[in-house]
Each structure stands twice: as structure tokens, then as C-alpha cells.
Amino acid sequence: MDDFVKVKKIAQKCLKCKHPTCVKHCPVGNHIPEILSAIEQENIAQAKKLLLETTNASFICAKLCDVQRQCYGHCVLRNTDKGSVAFYEVEAYLAELIQAQDYVCHDNHGQRVAIIGAGLAGISAAIDLAQHGYHVEIFEKREKIGGVITDTLPDFRFSEGAIEKYEILLDTLGVQIHYGKEWGRNLTIEDLDDFLYILFALGAGVSKRNFPSSPFVYDGMEVLRALKQKRILFEHKSVLVIGGGNVAMDVARALKRMNNEVKIVYRRTMDQAPASQIEIAHAKNEGIIMEECLSPVEPIYHKESLMGLLVEQTKLVEEPTKGRKNFQKTGLTSVISADVIVEAIGLEPEYTVLRQLVPALFDEEGWVQSEGVARYKDKTLLVIGDYLLGASSFAQAVASSKQAVKKVVDG
Numbered sequence: 001m002d003d004f005v006k007v008k009k010i011a012q013k014c015l016k017c018k019h020p021t022c023v024k025h026c027p028v029g030n031h032i033p034e035i036l037s038a039i040e041q042e043n044i045a046q047a048k049k050l051l052l053e054t055t056n057a058s059f060i061c062a063k064l065c066d067v068q069r070q071c072y073g074h075c076v077l078r079n080t081d082k083g084s085v086a087f088y089e090v091e092a093y094l095a096e097l098i099q100a101q102d103y104v105c106h107d108n109h110g111q112r113v114a115i116i117g118a119g120l121a122g123i124s125a126a127i128d129l130a131q132h133g134y135h136v137e138i139f140e141k142r143e144k145i146g147g148v149i150t151d152t153l154p155d156f157r158f159s160e161g162a163i164e165k166y167e168i169l170l171d172t173l174g175v176q177i178h179y180g181k182e183w184g185r186n187l188t189i190e191d192l193d194d195f196l197y198i199l200f201a202l203g204a205g206v207s208k209r210n211f212p213s214s215p216f217v218y219d220g221m222e223v224l225r226a227l228k229q230k231r232i233l234f235e236h237k238s239v240l241v242i243g244g245g246n247v248a249m250d251v252a253r254a255l256k257r258m259n260n261e262v263k264i265v266y267r268r269t270m271d272q273a274p275a276s277q278i279e280i281a282h283a284k285n286e287g288i289i290m291e292e293c294l295s296p297v298e299p300i301y302h303k304e305s306l307m308g309l310l311v312e313q314t315k316l317v318e319e320p321t322k323g324r325k326n327f328q329k330t331g332l333t334s335v336i337s338a339d340v341i342v343e344a345i346g347l348e349p350e351y352t353v354l355r356q357l358v359p360a361l362f363d364e365e366g367w368v369q370s371e372g373v374a375r376y377k378d379k380t381l382l383v384i385g386d387y388l389l390g391a392s393s394f395a396q397a398v399a400s401s402k403q404a405v406k407k408v409v410d411g
């Protein structure tokens, strides 16, 4: 079937609800019914225009959003014979058609904005601000833009040139990018004296750890980053991956492809895991074993070798105030044998330098205040993306950039 015929069929299925729950559950609030109406009327220009009003990250979000928890999973048709409207397929179709000239730009008024970090949050904010006529410069510690997409996400998840499209777009919009510039190392607030606004978009790249690294115990992010650079840390091993999030699924699936036997150890059941259920299903289909309701205690060594992981069985308990069940330890322990353990138990931002500079930006528990805005001398500092939210999602990172851009534009 021709691609347009396919997306038109999807658009025709939509009931164009007056109070659409799909939009409510889309972090950027895409105008889903209106876009689908435009598609139905074969008005592609209008559909693209509507999409660009809420997002400049369609070619990433259409492929990588957890749609079961967002638009698709909240479509009113989900429990009917028709099934949910697959807006993400329409978004992917439109993303292919969007060109640099579709981004409407105001005249440059010269106000200067610095953005530190060129992940999706930083890129998205840079595009929006350049469109609003700001002079934008990005400072990125690595040699390429894209953040997690470029340096961590396995190629089998996403490898479609999205970052190259962004490079072209940023260049077209006049955004300057300074590579090899690391906040806290060779980039300080004094270097940014010319800028009235500074956006911090450094992501959440620091892994939480229970066990120290060793030749038998690895950090999941370290494994993914190595594989992205085509470095193989180990293969033909029996591997236990600890965790139930996106990183755990990606690590397990990537290691399976390196001829390892892989099990995932998670302290709840997989239906309670933060990873998308689609990723979990892929992992299971690829032969990854799920060891559920097991809490890691410690690696077990014999002489110089790893024998396995001591785990304690858990049971799940309802927690009405939280979105998912909690777990309780039962005292029953056992050992799962393994050659290698990989921890993927969460990520957090690194705030040391920023906290020293602007203590008022942080609450008592050390997190950035929910607004993520502070003044420093004549400057406004704004925190965006995972650096504000902790490990979140591409769509949430873009949504937080949009909010920060609005604050800049509104003054």
C-alpha cells in the first residue's frame, strides 16, 4: 500500500474527539485530531505546520516514544474492535516530509543564548530559540551532537540519520556549535559573559551503582557506550543484567547480539517495569530470560572468579498513591550463576559545579527546584531536559525545552 494511502486510512479511523485523551498524554501536546483531519483532507502542508507548532523532534519521537503509555495507549478506540489510532505512524510519515524551509523564522534581534549540552533537549531549544530570532550558541563536551542517541542508544534501536538532519537544520538556522567544551572543565560562567540566557541541558548520564566495577561487574551505560564505539568488552559469557528500565533492556538486547547468554534480574514483575512494554516484548522474543521479583544482594566470588549473584526474593504490594506496585523483601535468598554482572539501575544528573555557583537553584534534597530557573548576576539560568527531570524520555525532554523557551521569549 502507498504510504499516503496508509496514513490517510489511519487518519480516517480517528474519531476527532473534542477532549482527546491522546493529546492529554502526549508530553508535547501534539494537535493529534487536527493533524489527522488535515491528512484526511489531503492537506499535508497544514499537517506539517500543525506538527511543527508543538515539536521539532518528530523523527525521533515517532520512532522512540513509549506510545503505549502515551497517545496510542490512551486512544478511546483502544478497547474496541478498531483498536487505537497509530498516530506515531502518521508522525513518522510527516517527519520524513519536513524540510528546513518548513521552520518559520522571525528576524534576528541579536539577544544571545548559550546552551550547554547538545542532546535532544539542547537541540530542540536551540531550534526554537533560533526561530524566535535569538543568537544561539551550543557548547558540547563531545565531538558530535545528539546526546544519548549518538553515544549510547544501540544502532538496532535507531540509526536513521536524524542527527545529521539536525546538524543541517542547526546550520541553516545559524546556530553555532562549539565542540569539546565541557562545563566544569574547560567551560565556566566567565566564558559565557556575553550571554543573557544560559540553558543547562547536560542530561542524566551518571549511573547509580550498588556494586563497584571490576572485570566481572560493569555499568550498563559503560557497556552501551563501548558498543556504540564498536568496542567489545566481552562476548560468549553468561550475563546477568540488573534493572527494569530502558537501559537494562538495551544492554540485554545488545549483549545478546554479542553471543552472550543474557538474563535480566528485576525486583518487581516486568509488567511493573519502567521500560516500555514493547522493548520488554522484544527482549523476551530475542531469548532474554526475565528473572522477576528478585532483589540483588551481592556478587558471589570464588577465589578470583565470579560465581554469580546472590538475590533475595521479593513480593509485590499494592501502593495506592504510586502508579505501580511496590516490593517487599522476603528473606529467601538464592544464587543465580553468571560470568558477568551488568548494573542498569538508574541514572542521575551531576550538579556539583552548578550547585556551587547557584545554591538557590536547588531544594533541600539537592534537586533542581521544579521551575528550573534562577538569576546569576545579569543572567537568567534555565535547566532543561534530563538535567532538570532526572532520567525521563525524549518527549519529556522536548516538552521541558519548550517550557524554557517560552520563559525566555516571554521575558
Ligand SMILES: Cc1cc2nc3c(=O)[nH]c(=O)nc-3n(C[C@H](O)[C@H](O)[C@H](O)COP(=O)(O)OP(=O)(O)OC[C@H]3O[C@@H](n4cnc5c(N)ncnc54)[C@H](O)[C@@H]3O)c2cc1C
Residues within 6 Å of the ligand: 064, 065, 066, 116, 117, 118, 119, 120, 121, 122, 139, 140, 141, 142, 145, 146, 147, 148, 149, 152, 153, 181, 182, 183, 184, 201, 202, 203, 204, 205, 224, 246, 247, 250, 384, 385, 386, 387, 391, 392, 393, 394, 395, 397
Ligand atoms: C540507553 C537509553 C535508552 C533510552 N531509550 C529511550 C526510549 O526508547 N524512548 C525515550 O523516550 N527515551 C529513552 N531514553 C531516555 C532519553 O534518551 C533521554 O530522556 C533524553 O536523551 C534526554 O535528552 P537530554 O538532551 O536531556 O540529555 P542527553 O541526551 O543525555 O544529552 C546531554 C548532552 O549534554 C552533554 N554534556 C553532558 N555533560 C556536559 C558538560 N559537562 N559540558 C558540556 N556538555 C555536556 C552530553 O555529551 C550530551 O550531548 C533512553 C535513555 C538511555 C540512556
